[in-house]
Amino acid sequence: MTFDPEIRERKETYREKQMISPEMEEKIREKLAVQETYPDIVYCPNRSCGTPVEIVEEQDSIALRCKNCGFDRIIPKKKKYDRE
Secondary structure, three states: OOOOHHHHHHHHHHHHHOEOOHHHHHHHHHHHHHOOOOOOOOEOOOOOOOOEOEEEEOOOEEEEEOOOOOOEEEEEOOOOOOOO
């Protein structure tokens, strides 16, 4: 079995970019405003966990939950205001 450090580095970099952060929360909020699901994998921000989180869209918020470590975060949806 061969070990390619470049492939491993790419996977780790992708995982780090997909961890929950304020920027990732905003991307999720924007994407769910226009479609029903979020297509990309989002990972738990706990360094010791790193498991993909479950994204649950509720009526007025979006819940991010990790089944492995118990991480739970609620993101409020942006309210749409009519401009007149």
